[in-house]
Amino acid sequence: xxxxxxxxxxxxxxYNISKLFGDITFYFIPFCIIAAALLVVVLVLVxxxxxxxxxxxxxxxxNRVGYWGVLxxxxxxxxxxxxxxxxxxxxxxxxxxxxxxxxxVPMFAALGILPYSAEFTFVNTRTNVILYLIFAVFPxxxxxxxxWASNNKYSLLGxxxxxxxxxxxELPIAFTxxxxxxxxxxxxxxxxTLAQFSKFGITGWFVFPCILGFIIMFISILAExxxxxxxxxxxxxxxxxxxxxxxxxxxxxIFYLSEYAMMFANxMFISILxxxxxxxxxxxxxxxxxxxxYFEQAFWLxxxxxxLIFIMIWIxxxxxxxxxxxxxxxxxxxxxPLSVINLFITVLIKMGGALC
Numbered sequence: 001x002x003x004x005x006x007x008x009x010x011x012x013x014x015y016n017i018s019k020l021f022g023d024i025t026f027y028f029i030p031f032c033i034i035a036a037a038l039l040v041v042v043l044v045l046v047x048x049x050x051x052x053x054x055x056x057x058x059x060x061x062x063n064r065v066g067y068w069g070v071l072x073x074x075x076x077x078x079x080x081x082x083x084x085x086x087x088x089x090x091x092x093x094x095x096x097x098x099x100x101x102x103x104x105v106p107m108f109a110a111l112g113i114l115p116y117s118a119e120f121t122f123v124n125t126r127t128n129v130i131l132y133l134i135f136a137v138f139p140x141x142x143x144x145x146x147x148w149a150s151n152n153k154y155s156l157l158g159x160x161x162x163x164x165x166x167x168x169x170e171l172p173i174a175f176t177x178x179x180x181x182x183x184x185x186x187x188x189x190x191x192x193t194l195a196q197f198s199k200f201g202i203t204g205w206f207v208f209p210c211i212l213g214f215i216i217m218f219i220s221i222l223a224e225x226x227x228x229x230x231x232x233x234x235x236x237x238x239x240x241x242x243x244x245x246x247x248x249x250x251x252x253x254i255f256y257l258s259e260y261a262m263m264f265a266n267x268m269f270i271s272i273l274x275x276x277x278x279x280x281x282x283x284x285x286x287x288x289x290x291x292x293x294y295f296e297q298a299f300w301l302x303x304x305x306x307x308l309i310f311i312m313i314w315i316x317x318x319x320x321x322x323x324x325x326x327x328x329x330x331x332x333x334x335x336x337p338l339s340v341i342n343l344f345i346t347v348l349i350k351m352g353g354a355l356c
Contacts, residue, residue: 007291030122034111042260047073049313056317080256083249088151091246095149100247100254102142107258110135110265115190117278117297127187129177132269136224139258140166143243146255150246158242161324165230168331169223175339176213176220179346180206180273193277201283207274209349212342214274216335218308221266223331225259228316230327263312267305275304 008029009022047070054060065072087093112122113132125131140163147159181187183206184195198204207214223230244255271277278297280286287293322330 027122030112030120034108034122038108038111038257038261041264042257043073043077045260045264045309046076048309049316052310052313053317056314077253080253081250083252085249085251086246088246090151092149092151095145096246097251099142099146099149100251100258102145103139103258104254106135106138107261107265111261113189114265114268114272115193115277116301117294118190119294120298121190124188124190128189129181129187129192132189133173133177136262136266136269137166137170139262146247147243150243152246155243155245158245162226162243165226165327166224168328169220169335172216172331172335172339173220173224175336175343176210176217177273179210179213179339179343182343182346182350183210189272189277193272193279196276197279199283201279201281202276204279205274205276210274210342210346212338213346214270216339216342217270217273218311220331220335221270222312222315223327225263225266225312227263227312229319229322231321263309264305267308267312268301270308271301271304277301277304 005026008026009019012019012022050073051069065075087096110132113128113135115121115124123131143159143162143166147155147157147162150156180192184192186192186195192206196204196206222228244252247255278301280296280300285293285296287296
C-alpha cells in the first residue's frame with residue numbers, strides 16, 4: 001500500500017497537516033472502506049439471491065417495496081434492527097451475547113487479509129493464506145457457544161451438526177490449498193496471484209492444472225458456508241433453525257451478516273487461488289492510469305467472485321438437501337481421497353515444470 005500511503009500523505013501536506021497524523025490515521029482508511037463496502041455487499045447479495053431464486057424457481061420474488069424490490073431488503077434490515085433482543089431465562093448471558101461477536105469479528109479480519117489490488121492489501125504477511133484459513137474456521141467456536149449457551153437442546157444439536165460438518169470439510173480444503181502453495185511456491189496471497197500472471201491471460205490461472213482441486217474447494221466452501229445442498233444445520237423441519245434458534249433482533253442479524261460476508265470473502269478467496277485474483281483475464285489492463293488500474297484490478301476480483309456467488313445461488317435453487325450421514329460420508333469417502341490425489345498430481349506437474 002505504499003502508493004496509496006504516499007498519495008494520502010501528499011494530500012495532507014497540501015492542507016498543512018502533519019505527517020504524524022497521516023501515519024496514525026492511514027490504516028483506518030482501509031478499515032472504513034471495508035466496513036462501508038461490507039454493508040452494501042450484504043444488502044446487494046440478499047436482494048440478488050432473492051431475485052435469482054425467484055427467477056430459477058419461476059416465482060416473482062420481492063417486488064412489492066420500492067423499484068425492482070430494492071427497498072424490501074432495506075425494510076428487512078430495519079425490521080431486524082427494531083426487533084427485541086430476547087435472552088432465554090436460563091441461558092448463559094455472557095456467552096450468549098459473545099457468540100455473535102465471535103462470528104462477526106473473524107469474518108471482518110478475513111476480509112482485511114485478501115489482496116483487492118496490487119496496492120490495496122490491508123494485511124500482507126508471508127503466510128496470510130494460513131491466517132485466512134484460521135479466521136475462516138474460527139466462527140466454529142461461535143457456533144458452539146451459540147448452541148450451548150442458549151440452553152436449548154435443538155440449538156445444541158444444530159451446533160453439533162454444524163461443527164461436525166465444518167471440521168469434516170476442512171481437510172479437503174487444507175490439501176487443496178496446499179496444492180496451490182506447491183504450484184506458486186508461496187503462502188502469500190499476493191504472490192499466489194502474481195504466480196498466475198500470463199501474457200495470454202487466463203492460460204496462467206491455476207484452475208487449469210488444478211481443476212480437480214478447484215471443484216473440491218468449491219464444494220467444500222459450500223459445506224462450510226452451510227449453503228445448499230449442505231445446509232443441514234438449518235433444516236427447519238428437524239432443528240427449528242439450528243444453532244441460532246434462540247437469537248432474535250440484532251444478534252440474529254449479526255449471524256446473518258456474517259454468513260453472507262463469508263460467502264463473499266470465500267468467493268474472492270477461491271478467485272485468488274484459482275482464477276488469477278485481481279489479474280485481468282486478457283493478460284493486460286484496459287486502464288493506463290497508475291491510479292485507476294487499482295480500481296480495475298478490484299473490479300476483476302469482484303467480477304470473478306460474483307460469478308462464483310451466482311453459481312452458489314443456482315445450486316441452491318437446483319439441488320435438494322443431503323442427509324446427515326450422506327453429508328459426512330461424501331467428505332471422508334470422496335472429497336478427502338480426491339484432494340490427496342489432486343495434491344499428488346500437482347506435485348508431479350510442479351516437478352515436471354522444474355525439469356523442463
